[in-house]
Amino acid sequence: MASASPARGVCIRRAVRSDCPGILAIYNHAVLNTTASYDYEPRTLEQRFDWFDAHGRDDFAIFIAEAEGGEIVGWSALNKYHDRFGFRFTTENSVYVAESWRGRGLGGRLLEPLVTAAEHRGLHAIIAAIDAANEASIRLHARFGFEKVGHFRQVGFKFDRWLDVVYMERLIVNGAS
Ligand SMILES: CC(C)(COP(=O)(O)OP(=O)(O)OC[C@H]1O[C@@H](n2cnc3c(N)ncnc32)[C@H](O)[C@@H]1OP(=O)(O)O)[C@@H](O)C(=O)NCCC(=O)NCCS
Incomplete structure (x- = not known):
């Protein structure tokens, strides 16, 4: 199903705080138009900055797909799975690609470094909670x-x-055991 046209010129890099508006735009589009997120209301930029800062404090990686010209066209993140201490080696991941860039392999390019980051962070399990109809x-x-x-x-x-x-x-395999 992935298109024959790969997303050329797009680079994957760690996110910085100034990427938050781009991350937010992709997320809010998915909130309003899809069941990828079960949120109903768009989030605010302030909430996204808080999210970014908390990820920095907890050392949870965020990656960005950036097109030529600087447009953010996708993002991925590790997230805290649960507050209770015994769950600290588990993470829940997110991956979102802007609608017009889907089906061109960016999801995979964003997920790959996330798995590596989880390994380096010493995590043991990654959970993906996915709407059952979300075949992609x-x-x-x-x-x-x-x-x-x-x-x-x-x-x-x-x-x-x-x-x-x-x-x-x-x-x-090499995470906390
Ligand atoms: C899910 C998502 C991240 C995948 O990213 P992508 O860049 O479109 O994915 P890729 O091009 O890397 O393709 C991933 C796989 O999905 C398949 N796929 C892509 N679009 C598809 C579609 N509309 N229907 C079914 N399968 C699809 C591809 O063929 C590929 O399958 P393969 O690995 O067996 O070859 C992207 O579609 C997206 O952001 N969707 C909205 C947000 C979302 O659902 N996020 C995940 C929440 S759990």
């Missing part, structure tokens, strides 16, 4: 060794319908 994301994660470990029925509600969530997990 399920395929993407499967390609990176994520296995389906759960299917929760009708735990989400958006656009006037119940939504199932698939959980996929990748264990990191």
